[in-house]
Amino acid sequence: MEHVTTAVVGAGHAGLAASRFLSDRSIEHVVLERGEIANSWRRERWDSLRLLTPNRQSRLPGHRYDGPDPDGYMTAGEVADFIAGFAKVADAPVRTGVDVTSVRAGRTGYELETSLGPLGARSVVLASGACNRPVVPPFHTEVPASVVQVTPFDYAAPDRLPDGGVLVVGASATGVQLAAEIRRTGRPVTLAAGEHVRLPRTYRGRDVLGWMEASGVWDQRYDEIDDLTRARRLPSPQLVGSPARETLGLNELSALGVEIVGRLAAVRDGWALFSGGLRNVASLADLKMERLLDTFDAWAASSGTDAPPPERFAPTRVPASPRLRLDLRGGEIRTVVWATGFRPEYGWLHVPVLDDKGRLRHDGGVVGPGLYALGLPVLRRRKSTFLHGVEDDAREVIAHLAAAL
């Protein structure tokens, strides 16, 4: 059986960042990738997707965007090329087309089964992604058969959906983007909004994610956050990266003619039943956005940054009596789009490191002796899952790995 010092599972940006720091320390390793480099950006995104992070935040260790539009937003294809470019300059020892089907604890380190045979490794870095499977609520089975159901993994473009009404479930980044795109084809769209994170695209003349970075919000460490479980479950912000740099929240969607309803709570007897708590989730989102903007203003005042004066945005307009139920058998809705989040897939991980909800237990990416993870939400910092966020995490996690060898 072949042996390596370290096996990295996954050649997304997280696995490649790990590889970069392993190479810097001359630690012999391989990066195993079931598909191709940046596979998720090539296979698991819809056609129109652009990053919601601006180009200036497309940074990997020693590698950055150097094109003409630092405030623009890359398409999925451009992200894949950017990551592949990084793999090349970093000279990462990637083996593509190698599916890791099992990881077990061995006598010295770990034993991996792969589609190309077994492999022993003293340490393993799990960089297999946080978004391997769409999450769909269990009551999707109650949706009548006449209605087509899609997840963001099946969805490619609006013209591939049947004509007629669409119910988009979930109002985080994916849900708001798809609701807007589908609505622009003229289809009637209803958006079921549960708890969400509202953000303007630009604030005081700059990209709001630039403020997150500059004011230090994104660098907040996992061991400084009060409720880490909550922070790790926070939905993605309502943002879209578009050349127009538009804000895309519930107000903008209403203006496009999207009907906003509460969280989809159940499907019963062919009826979709929505929560009557829409006003509450909207006001929680408004309050949290304002608190975040206050943080930016305070930082701007103390750092002497010259930016245009503070702005405030209109509260979310919620319909006076939002619809509470919708007949899915009536023909009004032809498609349900589940934009209800993603989860990692660990079916191949035969080490007892998952909690009762199937989540990886780890302390800042340290899972257990010789076992590490990267790329999970708030792994070490609020920015952990973002492209530019992985560098600091990977440096620290690989330092831990090296010290333990």
Place this chain on the structure above:
Amino acid sequence: MTTVSNGVNVKALLDARDALKGAPEAAQFTWRATSKWQDGVHSTTRIQQFFGLGQEQNHKSEAVFEADHPEVFAAEDNGITPIEYLLVGLASCLTAGVASVAQNRGIQLRSVESTVEGNHDIRGILGADSDVRNGFNDIKVTFTIDADASEKDIEALVAQSQKRSAVFDALTNPTSVTVEVA
């Protein structure tokens, strides 16, 4: 931070939260009420026992609630109407939430008052119009809160108390209800 006292033992609640994380069985509670018809539309509902933390529990004393309908419904008005009990539940649940969240956030409360209004089109229950639902069309809760906190922080208190409220959830989300004859 100055110590605040709203009379809520938040520490105990947070400890319970941590303890229950590893013991979901203990977190399963069943609240029970038994009701007896008196006469007309008058009934008496008693509450004393409940199940929780893995065993039967008792309130300190039995609580008795009379329910009837008002005279404008040609009834005797021996108690509030059943649907008004929902408003009692909602107001008291949100108020408890406001106090708990305030305690947790270090906000001293001086007074918390609320009025709850439930709009009810009774043509539904009378069967006069099948398009009208039986329950409330909408409910409005208005809080007046005096506290050592900014307006924004008070708004956030109220928003958070809804987020954690059992009755708010029970009223806003569908619940499966089975009614059978024993």
